[in-house]
Amino acid sequence: MSERPTVEAYKKNIQEGKFRALKCSSCGAVITPPLGTCYNCGGNKMEWTNVSGKGKLVSFTVIHVAPDEFAPEVPYIVAIVELAEKSRVTARLAGFDPLKPEAIKIGIPLVLGYEKGKSGKNYLSFRPA
Ligand SMILES: [Zn+2]
Known part of the structure; x- marks a missing residue:
């Protein structure tokens, strides 16, 4: 159930018409496309988040x-x-x-x-x- 955010999953979501972004668990920055490290705080824990579009x-x-x-x-x-x-x-x-x-x-x-x-x-x- 806790699908780990990966580049592969990010691309698969787009193929399925379900664009989602990643969110840094530490500072809440929204990250697209997926990176291993938050460009705001340097944190490396990411979770999926929906975006407004x-x-x-x-x-x-x-x-x-x-x-x-x-x-x-x-x-x-x-x-x-x-x-x-x-x-x-x-x-x-x-x-x-x-x-x-x-x-x-x-x-x-x-x-x-x-x-x-x-x-x-x-x-x-x-x-x-
Ligand atoms: Zn962060």
């Missing part, structure tokens, strides 16, 4: 040349999103034309969703709130 856009880039696995999906947008819980995640950005990046504004509110790529994998994906 709300965040804001910090940065993004448009991918035109992708690894083989994702090549059929170009162009696509990869964003860095700051969660309401203050942790940052890298995810796909949906709801915009990757060929019109000038329409994307830094700081816009986003909500978490999922996107199934042509590779058959589920990705974390955010779209405008």
Whole structure:
């Protein structure tokens, strides 16, 4: 019942559409993606925590040349999103034309969703709130 937080379990949760973050048991900092050590206090005890799925856009880039696995999906947008819980995640950005990046504004509110790529994998994906 006490499933130990691991990178594998974190990825498996995303594949199942159940994104969860880790929380430092010592200071409560929310950590994504999973690390062995808390970047706030250096603690190494982590537990699972649910997140609101709300965040804001910090940065993004448009991918035109992708690894083989994702090549059929170009162009696509990869964003860095700051969660309401203050942790940052890298995810796909949906709801915009990757060929019109000038329409994307830094700081816009986003909500978490999922996107199934042509590779058959589920990705974390955010779209405008
Ligand atoms: Zn901590």
